[in-house]
Amino acid sequence: MPLAPLKPPPRPRPAALLDLTPDWLGWVADNRLWGCSPQSMLDTMVAAGLDATLSEAAIAQIEQDPVFLTAQRHQQMLRKLESVCANQQKLWASDPGYGVIEKRRGVSRDEFVERYVRGSRPVVLQDVAEDWPAMRRWSPADLRERFGHLEVDVQVGRNTDALFEQNKAQLRQRMRVAEFVDLVMSGGATNDHYLTANDEMMRKPEFLPLLQDIGRMPPLCDPALLHTAASFWFGPAGTRTPLHHDTLMLFHAQVVGRKRWRFVSPLQTPLLYNRMGVYSPIDLDAPDYQRYPLLREAQVLEVVLEPGDTLFLPLGWWHQVSSLELSMSFSYTNLDVANEFSYVNPTIGNW
Structure with a gap:
């Protein structure tokens, strides 16, 4: 009452x-x-x-x-x-290995759940995707040959909008896969166009052959649910995903090219000026400490994903992603542990 x-x-x-x-x-x-x-x-x-x-x-x-x-x-x-x-973060950061994103092989399910899921630590698994058929097959030419006639929704004109991710619906443009491949191959390094998870192409039956190129998965994933929980990413060098956090845990496999991931702990959310949804206005690549002075206290972690690397993104970790080269990636959320969470997000805007 x-x-x-x-x-x-x-x-x-x-x-x-x-x-x-x-x-x-x-x-x-x-x-x-x-x-x-x-x-x-x-x-x-x-x-x-x-x-x-x-x-x-x-x-x-x-x-x-x-x-x-x-x-x-x-x-x-x-x-x-x-x-x-802040006090919980201080305890986390007191671990001598806190500042390094581990790259590991042979992690058991029990250790993974305890150390990385419940322990909320990012980690890169190097022995999950390395033998996927996708590692040998995926390329812009292969994408064009197999799926070039199909249509996808891509983001185009991202360079014209500083809030390109928040305003992704307004930047959506439908085109054939072949057209987008040609645009990527001819456009050079840019953030202006990107095929992201927002297209949800993996929910469409005509793109399901891509799932046949996926091999074994981490031990806490349910392969039977992959078709409902997969996303495909393709774009040129220079594409960026702004600083934000997801509302669930996921794996992100790098197939072609390299991506740089930068992270900030969810316990340091008060330092990131989170005033709208799951986004921060901060650019970790060009931090503006005069406008955002609290950012000086945040500890930024970093790792570069190489082809064959699979990143585990724990719950709530802030991340900003940049493609260092033409990139194809595959992410999935079909964990067989609890992976539904709710956030009360701010709607303040530019404050």
Whole structure:
């Protein structure tokens, strides 16, 4: 049963606050909650053309505003949660091997579940995909020959939109596989066009022959479910996937070319300015510490996937991916352990 609301005080809001526009009122509250000094705020407001006396009074009065005081109480609970994450991360990072993504062979199911699934550690398996038929067969020419007449939805014009991944639906373009192969082969290194998992081509019967090129899988995967849980990725050198986290665990096999993966622990989410969905506005390849100062505290892990490598992506790990060469990859989520999770994602946007 919800709690009854507290009886509101009869005191009206002070005049100085009422004289500010809603945007400026929100700005004052935001900046005080972020810990900005009153003097720096006053300087900014005066430089923007606001009256100095009014601005100074508004900054002082916000500290007594009941809405602001309520926000501060919620902020205290948020800070506690952030400190819990930071302390758990400190324990994780105290492992001497924390900063290195392991590359391993011969991992048993029991060890894998305990060390990597429950232990939430990325790892690269080098003995899963190395003997797949895909390793010998897949190439742009093979894709064109077998599937060139079929149509797929690709993302085109990604370079025109800084939020290309969030706005992927608007960048969708339907074309024949042969056309896309030609575009990749002639376009050079670029992020402008990419065939990603969002096309869901592996759910279409006409592309099921690709699954015949997949061999053995990690011991905690159910091969019978592969056709419902597979994704195909193909693009030129230079394609990028922005910093984000998935909502389930997956394996990602590199078949052609190399990809660089950069990771940040889910326990460091408070450092990544996650204001919209599962995305961070941060570019780990070109970090802007002035705009995102908390990023300085984040520890970034990195690994390059070579052909034949299979990456395990644990739950919630932030990752940013770049294709170093023309790349074909195959990912799958048919784990036989619990792999359905829910997130309460923010919808704040550019804040």
